[in-house]
Amino acid sequence: MISEQQAEMAIRSFRAALNEIVSDAKQPEGRNACILNLTRNDNEELFVYAYSSAKGLSKTELQKLAERGFPIVEDVPEQLRKYACGGMGQYHTEPRLINYFNARPGALENMKTALLISEIDCCKTCMKYTVDLFVKANPLMEVYTDEYGKNPGRNQLPRFAFQGPAPYQMDTSNF
Numbered sequence: 001m002i003s004e005q006q007a008e009m010a011i012r013s014f015r016a017a018l019n020e021i022v023s024d025a026k027q028p029e030g031r032n033a034c035i036l037n038l039t040r041n042d043n044e045e046l047f048v049y050a051y052s053s054a055k056g057l058s059k060t061e062l063q064k065l066a067e068r069g070f071p072i073v074e075d076v077p078e079q080l081r082k083y084a085c086g087g088m089g090q091y092h093t094e095p096r097l098i099n100y101f102n103a104r105p106g107a108l109e110n111m112k113t114a115l116l117i118s119e120i121d122c123c124k125t126c127m128k129y130t131v132d133l134f135v136k137a138n139p140l141m142e143v144y145t146d147e148y149g150k151n152p153g154r155n156q157l158p159r160f161a162f163q164g165p166a167p168y169q170m171d172t173s174n175f
């Protein structure tokens with residue numbers, strides 16, 4: 001798993017690329033940037049990137065982001081979307097990233113850790129319907145979140161501080 005400093009650098013670099021490449025008219029600062037860092041048992045680091053309004057990006061914008069090293073994950077087919085965010089379906093960045101790997105058979109079997117790095121804090125329903133369920137479904141994996149408290153509506157910039165492991169809730173009523 002990457003360090004706190006590396007996580008901060010990764011999300012800052014991703015944000016810089018989004019603001020440079022995505023048209024100002026789409027107000028990219030108002031949309032969340034989120035990264036999933038998975039670490040395999042052989043210590044290989046994997047990274048996938050999500051932007052909350054990915055559907056609004058043009059082909060050229062997507063291509064430029066990929067060229068800069070930030071390929072945006074696509075939505076998995078609806079029937080493969082195991083994780084959701086309450087009424088938001090899987091349209092928040094966190095379930096989109098997790099569904100992306102979860103839909104690939106065997107992709108999560110050799111993972112040691114998962115770190116979700118998000119500018120805007122994971123919302124309560126993402127924690128309940130995505131992060132907590134993912135933690136329970138993958139007992140051999142350590143799952144962490146770095147949530148930086150950005151609030152575009154209040155012009156609150158991300159605050160880069162270590163948040164600790166994802167809270168684990170014993171409530172299993174969602175299974």
Ligand SMILES: [Zn+2]
Nearest residue numbers: 085092123126
């Ligand atoms: Zn959410």
